[in-house]
Amino acid sequence: MKISDKLLGVFFLCLALAIGGYALTTFPSVPGTDFGPSFFPVIVALLLGAGGIAIAARSFAAGKDMDENAPVRPDLWQYTTAGFTLLSVLVVILLLKRVGYIPLLTVTTTIVMMLMGSRWTTSLLLSLATAVGSFYLFSRVFGVPLPEGVLAGVI
C-alpha cells in the first residue's frame, strides 16, 4: 500500500482544507475571545497542510521518496486473506447483537485461521475454545455485557 509522497502530500493538503473549512464555517465562535472551538482544528489543519506540502515538495526536489525501498507487492491470496480478516471484524460489528458473541466469533475466527493456513479441524476447535473462553472471562468474570444472541437462554 505504498502511495507516493507527492500524492500523500496532496491528500493531506485536501484533508487540511476540509478540516479547516468545516471548522471555520460550522463551529460557533465564543463571545469575548478569539479562541473558540475552531481554534485547535484550524491549527491542526494548518500543520497537516504544511506537512503535506513539505513532503510533496521534498519528493519533487529529491526526485524520489525518502523511504523508497523495494516495494513488496502482496499476491492475490494475501490480499484476500487481509480483506476477509477486515471483513470479519466488520461482520462482528454488524451482527454481534443478533447472532451472539460465541457463534459469531467462532465462525469468523475459524475462517481467518483457515485463510492463514491452518486445517479446518484445528481452526474450528481453537476458535470455539477461544470464543467460549473469552466469553466466560469477559462476560462472567469482568461483567462485560457480551450479547448471547442465538444462544440466549442456553448459556
Next chain:
Amino acid sequence: MSLASILDAGLMVLQPEVLIVILVSSAFGLMVGAIPGLTATMAIALVVPATFFMSPLSAVAAIVATSAMAISAGDIPGALLRIPGTPASAAYTDEAFAMTRKGLANQALGASLFCAASGGLAGSVLLLIAGPILSRWALQFSAFEFFWLALLGLSTAALISSGDSIKGAMSVTIGIGISMVGLDVMSGHPRFAFGSPELMGGVSFIPAMIGMFALSQMLHEILGDKTVKTAPVSFTGHPFQGLFANLRRYKINMLRGASLGAVIGALPGAGGDIAAWIAYGMARRFSKTPEKFGTGHVEGIVEAGSANNSGLSSAWIPGLFFGVPGDAITAIAIGVLFMKGLTPGPHLFRDQPTMFAAIVLIFFVANILLIPLGFLTIGLFRYILRIPRRVISPIILVFCIVGSFAIENSTYGVTVMLVMGIVAYILENNGFPIAPIILGLVIGPILERNFMMSVMISDGSVVAFFERPISLVLGIITLAVWGLPLLRWFWSLQKRSSETAHPGT
C-alpha cells in the same frame, strides 16, 4: 517521616496476609497486563470487590500491586507482539520489537523488566523521602505549565524520537486531530461528530491503540513479504544475559530516566506517558550512537522504561497528597482508600505517617517482585509464542475485538479499532510513525484544555505564557526542541552549498 514510623510500617507490611495479597495481586496484574486487549483498569475493577473483605492495608496492597504490575506488564506484549499495553509503553514498543526481530527478545525484555523494577523502586524512594516536596512542586503547576509540558512531550515525540521529523510531526498532529472528535473542552460544542452520539463521546484511546498496533501488525504479517518466513519469535540466551553490562553502560540513562519519570509523573494527568516519551527523546538526543535508535537498540528502552515506571510510583502523589486522582486507576484506588478509613489529602503524611510509609513499602515489595514474576511471565510467553503466527494472530484478534468492545460495552469500540487499524497500516507503510499518533490522541485534550484556560487567565496575552518561572523554562526547552531540526536543516544546506563551492576539500 521518623524512622520509628518506617519501622512500624515495615512490621505492618511484612505480615503473611499482606505479603500473600501482594504476591497474588502482582501475579494477577502481571497476567492481565501481559495479554493484549486486557487493560490495567480491567484488572483493578476485578480486584476491588475482593478488597471489601480485606483489612485496610491488604486492600491498598491489592490495588497498588495489581496496578503497578498490570501497567509494567504492558511492555511484554509490546516487545514480543508489538502491542503496547499503555501509551507510555508505545514510546519504546517499536524499538523493543525491532530487538525481538533481531533475536534479542530476551535482552529487550530483561532490560525493560529490570529498568521497570529499578525505576519503580527509585520512584518509591522518592515518594517516601520527597513526597511532600514533590507535592509542593506539583502545586506550582498551573494551566501555563501544563500547556508547555504537554507541548514539550508532543514536540519531543514528533521531532526527536522518530527518524523523519516531518512525518513524525504529522503523526502527532493526526493524533491531536483525532482527539478533537467529540465535545469541545470549553464550550461543549460537538466537533466532527456529524450527529453521531457515539462520536460525540470521542475516540477512546484504548481501542485506537489496540487497532493501530495489533490489527495493523496483523495486516503487516498477512500482507508482508512472503519470502521472509515469519518464524516464531526466536529467543537467544536468557533475560539476564548481558543485562549488567548493558546497565553499566547505560547507567546514566537509567538515572536520568528515573528522575525524569519521578518528577513528571508527580503531575496529575498523563504525566507518566509524557515522561516516557521525553525520556526516549532525551536518550536519543544525548546518545553517543543516535543512529542505532530504531534498529533495535536497548539504550532508549532503558531510559524510557525507567521513566515510565518511576512515574507510576510518583503518579500516586497527587492522589495521596491532594486526594485528587490523576487517572482512572488512581481514582479507583482513592475510592478504596476512603472506604477503608484512610483519608488521602495533605494531612495523610502528617496524621497517618505509618500508613503512608506502609503504602510506599508495598510499592517497594511489588517492584522487587516484578523481577522474578516478570521472568516467569516471559518464560510463559516463550511457550505461547512457539505457536505459529497463523494460529496465534487470529486468537489475539479475538481478544482485541472483545477488549475494544469492553471499553464502552458497545461495538463502537470495535469500529474504532477497525478504522484505526486500517489507517495505521496505510500510514505506516508510507513512513509515518504510529506511536506518536497515540500520544497526540491522549495528550491533545490536555494541550487544548490548558491552552484555553491559559488564554482565559491571561486574556489573550502571549507574554503571560513565559512569565512564570517554570513556564519560562519549559517554554524555552520546547522552542529549543523545535529549533533543532530547523538548525540541522540549515546546516545540511550550508554543507551542501560549501561543498559545491569548494569540491574536494
